[in-house]
Amino acid sequence: MSLPQLGFIGLGIMGRPMCANLLKAGYSLTVWNRSQPGIDEVVGYGARAGATPADVAAQSDVVITMVTDSPDVQRVVLGDDGVIHGARPGSVVIDMTTMSPSVTREIAAALGDRGVEMLDAPVSGGDVGAKAGTLSIMVGGKEEVFERCLPVFQAMGKNIIHIGANGAGQTCKLCNQIAVAINMLAGCEAIMFAARSGIDPGKMLSAISAGAAGSWMLSNLAPRIVNRDFAPGFMIRLAQKDLRLVLEGANEMQLPLPGTALMNQVWRAVQADGGDDLGTQAAIVAMEKWAGIKVGE
Amino acid sequence: MSLPQLGFIGLGIMGRPMCANLLKAGYSLTVWNRSQPGIDEVVGYGARAGATPADVAAQSDVVITMVTDSPDVQRVVLGDDGVIHGARPGSVVIDMTTMSPSVTREIAAALGDRGVEMLDAPVSGGDVGAKAGTLSIMVGGKEEVFERCLPVFQAMGKNIIHIGANGAGQTCKLCNQIAVAINMLAGCEAIMFAARSGIDPGKMLSAISAGAAGSWMLSNLAPRIVNRDFAPGFMIRLAQKDLRLVLEGANEMQLPLPGTALMNQVWRAVQADGGDDLGTQAAIVAMEKWAGIKVGE
Secondary structure, three states, rough: OOOEEEEOOOOOHHHHHHHHHHHOOOEEEEEEEEOOHHHHHHHHHEEOOOOOOOHHHHHOOEEEEEOOOOHHHHHHOOOOOHHHHHOOOOOOOEEEEOHHHHHHHHHHHHHHHOEEEEEEEEEEOOOOOOHHOOOOEEEOOOHHHHHHHHHHHOEEEEEEEEEOOOHHHHHHHHHHHHHHHHHHHHHHHHHHHHHOOOOOOOHHHHHHOOOOEEHHHHHHHHHHOOOOOOOOEEEEHHHHHHHHHHHHHHHOOOOOOOHHHHHHHHHHHHOOOOOOOOHHHHHHHHHHHHHHHOOOO | OOOEEEEEEEEOHHHHHHHHHHOOOOOOEEOOOOOOHHHHHHHHOOOEOOHHHHHHHHOEEEEEOOOOHHHHHHHHHHHHOOHHHOOOOOOEEEEOOOOOHHHHHHHHHHHOOOOOOOEOOEEOOHHHHHHHOOEEEEOOOOOOHHHHHHHHHHEEEEEEEEOOOOHHHHHHHHHHHHHHHHHHHHHHHHHHHHHHHHHOOOHHHHOOOOOOOHHHHHHHOOHHHOOOOOOOOOHHHHHHHHHHHHHHHHHHHOOOOOOHHHHHHHHHHHOOOOOOOHHHHHHHHHHHHHHHHOOOO
């Protein structure tokens, strides 16, 4: 069986290494991006440039989109020159952006009217996971379409799970972001209590990280707080975009999420202070201001 | 060098297996407990019964206390017939109860006036860790006394860290409880969002637990929520005792801890409903009532 022809739209910090891994797995790839530098880089890896999203779709059996937010996906899929105007019946659109579950269902319905399948397949693992091909991929859509696309996912990720119908992948990703956000709150409050009490926050982290208090966050980002390293692994403004999707969804469903709302406010305080592009661990800066102390001083 | 004579006070669900491990390591042990059944069990393992805490101390180089809360430690150490009335100058009291850092410092000072050393050495790992001898032990007190007692700790635990002066071990344990509590909030909100959205919470957990959202809590207690297993690994009333210590300490230090305070209220709602002796994962029950849904239904 010959490999499907792939299209890829959105050549940012995630899309570029994902394309590199697809090419490495032997797929032929037609790409499009809003700006030229991303295209040049991925063409350098061996991809062909398409003229428009519709043109990419016309040349592809499977089109992957990896852009920023719901409106971007709507634009490249449903807009003028969008994927929908080029995609053949029976082809598949895989959206790997983190975006709204309800907008996902709208787009899937619009594509379905033209006989085009859709999977929502947001990822976790960041640019490190994208480069290493170890992304976690949470997939919504028909099981049969998921099975058909599994080899494509396996070229980009490791923990690949079909969650349910369209939107279910996005919902799962938002659950992920809820836990990431509140685990950050956990680390920040533990560090604040240590620092305010006068014990060494680094020793505290060594003592508690291996036990029932342990988390990826505590092992990976909390030590950066202690070292005052606020460089972005994941930027606050992107975490806040995701929490906006969570809180909008929760609002639609009338679901109280007090911890998520709290963390949204903590990061907002950092943003108010110019911290949009800092790493999420800079949440500590807002907590330090409230408490009138600085960790490690 | 001959092994020190040990005393052990407090033969509950934690103390009994800890005594078993000390006896297995070759220590001779004099014990005391408020009630007889604990004494009978540990005497059965090979310990001697002391008449009072003071009597235990008179026969010991190192006395370990493992009771419930600050007033219990004050009673068995400083009360009538307390450890302080039997302990020789140069001997050591190791308190492994989770209790107030400031009360710890008061007790250490009172013992110090008699020439008796003290270490605060609360643990994490629960009865499972106590039985396996794999407790994490967070120690406050003089470094020299810590080094001297290290072999005793090694008979009961694995990750044994000297944090700082007296009270530092307790402070570190409270940091642990902060992170444990807020990680639970993270798991509950992620599960609520999944359930309310109509995706399978178990699949969601499989998809997110290995990545940046991962935590001990998500891997170990969240699946029990999905299975509606609320049997106690750690009881809500004990978690609440610890959060009371955290919030009292935070109040003394004028430290805002909004996430901890929130989780304290969530568990309080479960307690109000008769859930004192349920496992901490029963927090979900309060969140379900707010949201008017049940996970998995």
